[in-house]
Amino acid sequence: MTREQLIRGEGQFIADLPDADCRWVAFVRSPHAHARVLSVLPPEGARDVTLVTGHDLASSIQPLRVQAPGLNVYDWHPMHPERALFVGDPVAAVVADSPYEAEDLADAVRIEYEPLPAVTSLEAAAGNETTIHPDLSDNVLFKFALNEGAATEAFASADLVVERTFRYPRQTAVPLECRGVLARYDPREQRFTVWTSTQVPHYLRNGLSQILGVPEDDIRVIRPDVGGAFGLKAQLFPEEVILPWLARETGGALKWVEDRRENLLASVHAHEGTLTLGAAFDGDGNLRAVRARAEGDAGAHSVFPFGAGLDPFTTVINIFGAYRHEIAEIDATSYATNKAPAGSYRGVGQVLSVFAVERLLDIAAGELGLDPAEIRRRNLLRTDDFPHTTPTGNAFDTGNYQETLRMALARADYDGLRAEQRTAATAGKQLGVGVGTFNEVTGVTLYPGYDGARVRIAPDGTIQGFMSSASSGQGHAEVYGRLIAEELGVSRDRVQIVEGDTDLCPSGSGTYASRTAVTMGNTLTLASQDLRRKLLKVAALMLKFEGELSDARVERELTIADGRICLAEDPATGVDFDEVVQAAYLQTLDFALPQEIVEAGLEVTRYEKLPQNVFSNTAIVAAVDVDTETGHFEIRRLVMVGDCGRILDRETVDGQAIGGAAMGIGCGTLEQLAYDADGQLLTASLMDYLVPTAMEVPPIEVGHLETPSSVTRNAAKGMGESGTMGIPAVLANAVADALGAEVTELPLSEERIAGLAMGASSL
Amino acid sequence: MSARAALSLQVNGAAVDRDVEPRLTLADFLRNELKLTGTHLGCEHGVCGACTVLVDGEAVRSCLLFAVQAQGRSITTVEGLAQGADLHPLQRALLERNGLQCGFCTPGVLMTAMEFLENTSVPTREEIRKALSGTICRCTGYQGMVDAIAEIAGGDR
Numbered sequence: 001m002t003r004e005q006l007i008r009g010e011g012q013f014i015a016d017l018p019d020a021d022c023r024w025v026a027f028v029r030s031p032h033a034h035a036r037v038l039s040v041l042p043p044e045g046a047r048d049v050t051l052v053t054g055h056d057l058a059s060s061i062q063p064l065r066v067q068a069p070g071l072n073v074y075d076w077h078p079m080h081p082e083r084a085l086f087v088g089d090p091v092a093a094v095v096a097d098s099p100y101e102a103e104d105l106a107d108a109v110r111i112e113y114e115p116l117p118a119v120t121s122l123e124a125a126a127g128n129e130t131t132i133h134p135d136l137s138d139n140v141l142f143k144f145a146l147n148e149g150a151a152t153e154a155f156a157s158a159d160l161v162v163e164r165t166f167r168y169p170r171q172t173a174v175p176l177e178c179r180g181v182l183a184r185y186d187p188r189e190q191r192f193t194v195w196t197s198t199q200v201p202h203y204l205r206n207g208l209s210q211i212l213g214v215p216e217d218d219i220r221v222i223r224p225d226v227g228g229a230f231g232l233k234a235q236l237f238p239e240e241v242i243l244p245w246l247a248r249e250t251g252g253a254l255k256w257v258e259d260r261r262e263n264l265l266a267s268v269h270a271h272e273g274t275l276t277l278g279a280a281f282d283g284d285g286n287l288r289a290v291r292a293r294a295e296g297d298a299g300a301h302s303v304f305p306f307g308a309g310l311d312p313f314t315t316v317i318n319i320f321g322a323y324r325h326e327i328a329e330i331d332a333t334s335y336a337t338n339k340a341p342a343g344s345y346r347g348v349g350q351v352l353s354v355f356a357v358e359r360l361l362d363i364a365a366g367e368l369g370l371d372p373a374e375i376r377r378r379n380l381l382r383t384d385d386f387p388h389t390t391p392t393g394n395a396f397d398t399g400n401y402q403e404t405l406r407m408a409l410a411r412a413d414y415d416g417l418r419a420e421q422r423t424a425a426t427a428g429k430q431l432g433v434g435v436g437t438f439n440e441v442t443g444v445t446l447y448p449g450y451d452g453a454r455v456r457i458a459p460d461g462t463i464q465g466f467m468s469s470a471s472s473g474q475g476h477a478e479v480y481g482r483l484i485a486e487e488l489g490v491s492r493d494r495v496q497i498v499e500g501d502t503d504l505c506p507s508g509s510g511t512y513a514s515r516t517a518v519t520m521g522n523t524l525t526l527a528s529q530d531l532r533r534k535l536l537k538v539a540a541l542m543l544k545f546e547g548e549l550s551d552a553r554v555e556r557e558l559t560i561a562d563g564r565i566c567l568a569e570d571p572a573t574g575v576d577f578d579e580v581v582q583a584a585y586l587q588t589l590d591f592a593l594p595q596e597i598v599e600a601g602l603e604v605t606r607y608e609k610l611p612q613n614v615f616s617n618t619a620i621v622a623a624v625d626v627d628t629e630t631g632h633f634e635i636r637r638l639v640m641v642g643d644c645g646r647i648l649d650r651e652t653v654d655g656q657a658i659g660g661a662a663m664g665i666g667c668g669t670l671e672q673l674a675y676d677a678d679g680q681l682l683t684a685s686l687m688d689y690l691v692p693t694a695m696e697v698p699p700i701e702v703g704h705l706e707t708p709s710s711v712t713r714n715a716a717k718g719m720g721e722s723g724t725m726g727i728p729a730v731l732a733n734a735v736a737d738a739l740g741a742e743v744t745e746l747p748l749s750e751e752r753i754a755g756l757a758m759g760a761s762s763l
Numbered sequence: 764m765s766a767r768a769a770l771s772l773q774v775n776g777a778a779v780d781r782d783v784e785p786r787l788t789l790a791d792f793l794r795n796e797l798k799l800t801g802t803h804l805g806c807e808h809g810v811c812g813a814c815t816v817l818v819d820g821e822a823v824r825s826c827l828l829f830a831v832q833a834q835g836r837s838i839t840t841v842e843g844l845a846q847g848a849d850l851h852p853l854q855r856a857l858l859e860r861n862g863l864q865c866g867f868c869t870p871g872v873l874m875t876a877m878e879f880l881e882n883t884s885v886p887t888r889e890e891i892r893k894a895l896s897g898t899i900c901r902c903t904g905y906q907g908m909v910d911a912i913a914e915i916a917g918g919d920r
Contacts, residue, residue, distance in 0.1 A: 006866025007854045009801020009841035013867065016800035100786070176805045176813060176867045176901050227803070227867025228901045260806040473865020473902055651861050655903060659864065662904030686810035686899070694895035694905040 001225050003475070011225045014180035014197045015257045022182065022255040025243060026102035028092040028109045029266060030084030033118035033338040033679020034132070037082055040092050043108030050095035050250060051109060052242075054081035061211050061245060064236075068307045068447070070144040074135035076301060078211070078238035084113065085132060085300035086340050087681055088265030090238050095250060099257070118338040118679035122274065122295050125335035132300065132336040141302045142309035144316070145331035146392060151280070154289035154327050158280035162364045163291075166356040167745040169672040170272035170297065173345040174691050175472070177227025178258035179267060183243035187251060192219045192244045197226050198500075199234040199470050200510030203305045203447075205502045207236040212245060216502075219244070223500030229472035230663070231344030232267055234512040236304040264684045268343025269673055272297040273312055277319070277356045285368045287379045289327035292319045294352070298334040301341040305447050308334040311342060314349020314441070317392050320357050322401055322439045322617060323379040328391035338679045344512060346663055347724035350440065358436040358729035359743060362736065371418075372435045372733065373409055380405060380437055387710075395612045396439070397710040400643060404705050405437050405619040408641040411703055412621035417637075430626045431636075432738025436730040439617040442718020443518035443610055450609035451515070452506025453524040455484060455531050457602035459585040461578050463488065463495045465528075468508020469520040470500040474656065474720070476516055479649045480524055483714065487528035488535070489560035490577060506605055514718035517648055518614045518709070525713045527606040532560060534597055534604070535577070538584045539565040541591065542575050614711050616644040618722035620730040626738040631754030633735060634698075635665075638727070641703035644719035645712070654702055656720035661700045664727025666692045669748045768831050774799070775843030783830050789823075790814045792830035793840060801841035801870045805899065812898030815871040816840050822878035841870035844877070853877065856911035864902035871898045876912050886916050 001011045028040075042049045054077060063075035079090045092109055096102035117130045124130070125139040132139055155161055182195040192214070198204055201221040209216040226233065239256055247254045258267070273296040280289040296312035312332035319330060334342075365375040380401040381388055388396045409415075417433045424431075454466040465484050469476060477497040485492045498504055508523075509515065536554035545557075559566050566574030583589050584602050623637040640661060647653050670690040674682040683689040700723075708715035728746055736743040741756040767782040774797060781796055790807075793799045793816070805813035807826045814825045817839040844851040853876055856862070863869045872895065879886070879894040886894070891912045895905060 001866070003858055003863065003866070004850070007850065007858055007863060007869055007873075008845055009799075009870045011801075011866050013800075013803070015794070015804065100784070174901060175865075176811060176899060177803070177865070178805070226865065227805075228865045230901065260808065260811075473867070475864065655861050655864055655907075658904035658906055659902045660904075663901065685808055686806050687808070691899055691901065693897070693899060694892040694909065697892075697905050699906065700904060 013177055013225045013227050014182060014195060017182055017195055017224055019182065019255050022253045023095050023097055024099045024102040025246065025254050025256040026094055026106035027090045027239065028094070028106045028111060030087060030089045030091050032084055032113050032115045033087050033120065034116040035084045035113040036116060037084055037091055038112040038114055041110040043105060043110065049105065051092060052246060053092050054079040057242065057245065062213050064207060064211050064304055066302045066304045066307050068309065070142050070309050070313070071302055071307045072136050072141055074133045076304070078241040086338050087679055088262065088340060089300065093242055093246065095246065095254065120337055120339065120675050120677055120679045122297055122335055125337050132338065139336045140333060141298050141336050142307065142334035144309060144313055147327070147329045149329065151289040151291045151327045151329040155278065155280045155291065158288060159283040160281040160364065160367055161278060162360055162367060163276065163278035164360060164363065164744055165274055165276045166352065166359065167274050168271050168352040168355060169746055170269050171345060171667055171671045172264060172267065172269045172673060173230035173232035174689070175228030175230055175232055178260060178263040179233065179237065179239065180257040181240055181243040182253065182255045183247040184253045185244065185248040185251070190218060192248070193222065194219065194240065194244050195222045195224055196240050197233055198223050199229045199472055199512055201470055201500050201502050202468060202507045203510060204236055204240060207304045208241060208244065211241050221502045223470045226472035230346045231270065231348065231512060233472065234510065235268055235306065235343045237267065260686060261684050264689055265681055266340055268303060269299060269340045270342055270345035271311060271351050272342065273315065273352055275315055275352050275356045277360055279360055279364060281364055281368065285364070285370050285375050285378050287320065287323055287325045290320045290325055292316045292328070292330045294332040296332070296334040297337050297339065297342065299337055299339040299341040303341045303343050306344060308342065310344060311349045315353045318350055318394065318441055319353050319392065321390055321394055321615070322381060322437055324381055324385065326391060330392060339675055346660065347667065347721045348513070350725040351667060351728060354436065354438045354725045355729040355732060355746065358438070358733055362733050363742065373414060376405060376435060376437050377402065396615050398707050399617055400705060400707045401437060401617050404617055404641050404643050407703055407705060408619035408621045408639050411641065411701065412623065412637050412639040414621055417623050428627060428629050430628055430738035432624045432626055432734040434622045434730040434732070434734030434737060436726050436733060437619045438726055439615040440514065440719065440722045440725065441613050441615055442514035443614045444513040444515065445610055445613055447509070449509055450607055451508035451520045451523045452605065452607045453520065453527040454506050454603065454605040455527045457531065457581050459581065461581050463490065465495060465497050465524060466505045467497065467499045467520055467524065468506050469511045469516055471511065474516065475652045479517065479652055482649065483521060483524055484528050487525065487532050490563050506607065508607070514720040517716040518712050518718045519610055521648065521714050521716060522610060522712050523606055523608040526608055527604045530604040530606065531602060534602060535580050536560065536565060538593065538597060539575050539580050541593065542580065542583060542589065543567065543573065610711060612711060614709055614717045616642060616717035616719045616722065618642040618726055620726045622730045622734045624731065624734040624738060626735060626753065628739065628757040631750035631752070631757060633753065638698060639701045639703070640723060641705060642719060642722055643705040643707050645709040645717035646706055646715035647704060648714060648716050653719060657702045657723060658700050660720055661723030661727055662692050662697045664723040664725070665697055667724060668728030668731045668746055670696070672747050770831055770834055772833050772835060773837040775839060785829065785831055787830045788826055789828040789830045789833050790825035793825060799840050799842050803867050803870055805867065810899070812875060813868050813871040815874040815898065817874055817877060820878065820881065822875050841873055844873060853880070853911065853915050856914045857908065860907040860911040860914065862903060862907035862911045868898055868900045872900065872908055880912065880916055883916070888913060
């Protein structure tokens, strides 16, 4: 849908899809964190009830084995026949004529459980007293280590070593639209159509194909309008398997739309983990070596496609990435617990690494007697360090990190804020200033990391771009449309963009890890350029060029703009875009077109995977006024200067920057999923799991620097998560600065801050 | 649940008469019975504000009201804002000020702002932020919305 349709209320989100012939599914979910399912019976006295259990499902599907390096592999069942592994785990599904009746029915299903001891902390998981997956020998779901022992000598001989353990809370993305699935099965075609609110239509089809044991071509996945996703909708969920399976079993169309309680209980959580981070400095405050050990709480499952290593691996592989250092010794472990599975949420892994690194730098600056800005200036990568490869193997193409920091400090009047701190004092109020500089991994080349684009000009001149990505509200169509229009020399409004339909769009990764501009954009440009050269060659023939028509020659001798292809040296001589299209298709020419142009018509499909991840970078400065009595703080200034290479669309970039920043305010100050010791979720409503409202989001001042990428064709670097990963760290630095206290745990709740102000430790 | 109640009300200026289940929420009535799917459900417990509609001009969470409680009332939903091809000025301003991304919260934001603008002349940004604080947006960071409402209110103080 276009933005105008959305603003009219004409969006077609999953719940809005026509459903007159649908029956409704509701799930019976475990009230226990860990239990054996002894029996599942229909409601007392009920007849003709469609009730399915894990046993029914297990009899005709293949369990999925989520595989990636470092993962311990086991059988994942969308609905386990015998066990429930977290509160909210689906145990049975019912079908009724309306959503109200389906929920009534689900409430009345009789299930007998045998509760088992619940593992609800990293410590308990690592203790292995209770193991969660019988296939595995312990609760370790993922393990990774690099450069073991490499930092020992550097740490022993350093002038200063600082080491702390940082904790990040369990959080979840809370897209405003919950999940939902509409599934149809056509028995004549033996084909599934699955509409689902997803970021990853092709992965989903792949996972479904494995589980249902049918070819991928027998499954069509369609993504309707998606009301926000932020990583949460980038996994394959049990409900996305159960509905199509049940549609085939029952022979009709089925619909399920999640409610918020289910979303908080049983979609995916993220971010929770600890990081023990050490840094070794010389006497001048130059960073020499780092040591990072991350432990993540993966919840009950390793989720397809990313697996249980996602957060902690991303944390350690990107550790201190923006800063010069020679040695990094890292390891990451993920443990299974009896909580909802961990998946992705904007800022994956880096929310913790940036928090820990930026806090540790301030702590080190304090020890060295350096200003926080100065320790960053000394250690940030310099322009002539690029291209640069970190000790963990990340390759960076270009960057101007020092300038980004300078711009942010200048815009925030950092020196003025420091001067005010020294001179002005109000009883009970403390001004704190926080700084943070970091880079953001984008366009991840893992899982599998390629994208596909098909660009087509129809005989009637309609231009369409079919993309493997799947927007969830970021405004992809606007950017893609412009990129295609630029290459083909036509106006933007001639280009239609199609995403999120596995029958129409080439296969690819979907949308996550800020990959759209860099990987999808790159592939799209590749396809558009190929198509442009085809047009140029037809035009060249129409303009009676003689001799060989090489790519280089037509690009050199012809221009394409404003719907016309002209001679570069004589712009008055040319042919109209539409004439060229007609000639290419209808071949109403007095000569034959060469086979290379006839082949596939005016249509090009290209797939591509970048040779490396692409990193944008950001500097943030925050000033906060902390009320030391109540622990409340107000954000006075929040300045964020980002460098995402060439900006393809300013409005989209600003929207992502500010929206990501608002989410960062949530992650840093409000958002925390809490479980009790029995594994009951205490935050299963939006009255308990708090996200920022307009009152919590101050004006966010965004600045840009554009240092072109040398890896991407469009010179862009990905962006969209920097505010989310950086703002918790910078606010923590500002609060720590105001109080003269150490902050090693988030969120910055009033309770925690008031405790720090009173001098309580380890809050 | 077979008992049904007669319901008569106005929706976007048109008279509507239906028999409904007493437990049917106003939001589900609008969405499922009248196919006015612009009213969205984001939490169904009155926090997120996505389902906000005007009931006799007052911004109300339609997920917390039963349809039968709207007997005799006049309801305005997002579908009632534009006049044919012409968007309401507030819709236009929200588009121009980058006040939406995914569009899921947008109908609730619009209806909340309609009531606010009706009752407040020349608001401060702080007043606008407070007025919006009952509608959650996860995409935009709210700034474009505040800008748009300030523009329409005629004072960007």
